[in-house]
Amino acid sequence: MTGLCVSDVSLHYGPRPILHGLTLPDLKPGEVTVLAGPNAAGKSTLLRAIAQLAPYRGNIALDGEDLARMPIRRRARLIGVMPQTLPSGSSLVVLESVIAALRAGSDALGLQADEKAMAVLERLGIGDLAMEPLDQLSGGQRQMVSLAQAIVRDPRVLLLDEPTSALDLARQVRLLGELRALAAEGRIVVAVLHDLAMAAQWADRIVLMHRGALHSSGQPATVLTPDLLAQVYGVRARVERCSQGRITVMIDGEV
Numbered sequence: 001m002t003g004l005c006v007s008d009v010s011l012h013y014g015p016r017p018i019l020h021g022l023t024l025p026d027l028k029p030g031e032v033t034v035l036a037g038p039n040a041a042g043k044s045t046l047l048r049a050i051a052q053l054a055p056y057r058g059n060i061a062l063d064g065e066d067l068a069r070m071p072i073r074r075r076a077r078l079i080g081v082m083p084q085t086l087p088s089g090s091s092l093v094v095l096e097s098v099i100a101a102l103r104a105g106s107d108a109l110g111l112q113a114d115e116k117a118m119a120v121l122e123r124l125g126i127g128d129l130a131m132e133p134l135d136q137l138s139g140g141q142r143q144m145v146s147l148a149q150a151i152v153r154d155p156r157v158l159l160l161d162e163p164t165s166a167l168d169l170a171r172q173v174r175l176l177g178e179l180r181a182l183a184a185e186g187r188i189v190v191a192v193l194h195d196l197a198m199a200a201q202w203a204d205r206i207v208l209m210h211r212g213a214l215h216s217s218g219q220p221a222t223v224l225t226p227d228l229l230a231q232v233y234g235v236r237a238r239v240e241r242c243s244q245g246r247i248t249v250m251i252d253g254e255v
């Protein structure tokens with residue numbers, strides 16, 4: 001079985017149930033899946049479970065192999081994570097931080113690691129930041145560096161938690177275009193996004209979560225309907241189809 005399979009996953013924080021027997025459609029290489037849903041729906045928690053950063057019940061498998069049983073180093077090579085909040089207090093410069101991320105899951109050494117890390121920074125258009133101290137970057141610059149750290153090991157699965165939250169419009173478009181390119185290279189890309197108009201434009205599939213469970217999933221035009229947005233978000237929305245078959249979502253107010 002090729003792809004990422006999330007089956008009957010339940011997760012508690014202490015006594016509190018957060019995810020309730022969640023099963024996703026199989027996520028295939030080449031696809032960008034957007035996880036959407038209201039605040040506290042469990043989107044970050046699901047990404048943490050997939051990344052094996054939180055204990056859960058159920059099964060999460062990559063290409064048929066249970067991720068919970070996979071050796072940590074191999075898993076670190078296969079899964080790249082871009083977290084929602086970025087750690088601060090680092091004394092590294094940008095290039096060093098990307099090299100450190102590379103070494104966490106690969107045997108790349110010396111010049112080879114430097115070149116690889118630099119190539120990723122160039123790919124993302126932030127090569128000029130290489131020698132800047134990580135702690136002196138703007139929020140948006142740090143977010144781009146976080147993406148570099150997530151992709152430098154050439155992961156097969158890329159998990160991104162609100163990757164555009166600090167980015168200006170041009171950088172949002174650049175990052176989302178980059179996600180499409182990374183998927184086209186054969187990766188499984190899963191991103192949490194709140195901006196449904198962006199999700200409609202860039203995602204192959206939207207997985208809509210509500211209260212720790214899967215509410216609906218499918219192509220953007222199937223999932224993003226006025227009825228469904230009213231039910232899940234409590235908003236009045238218009239959804240219009242433009243000439244290329246894409247949809248645009250406009251929010252008019254609360255229900």
Ligand SMILES: Nc1ncnc2c1ncn2[C@@H]1O[C@H](COP(=O)(O)OP(=O)(O)OP(=O)(O)O)[C@@H](O)[C@H]1O
Nearest residue numbers: 013014018037038039040041042043044045046192
């Ligand atoms: N470390 C934790 N300990 C206890 N409860 C937690 C922890 N992390 C998250 N939660 C709770 O789990 C629930 C789901 O949180 P999660 O961050 O997964 O939601 P989300 O859908 O990503 O929300 P948002 O859109 O606001 O980022 C929330 O009720 C939250 O309070």
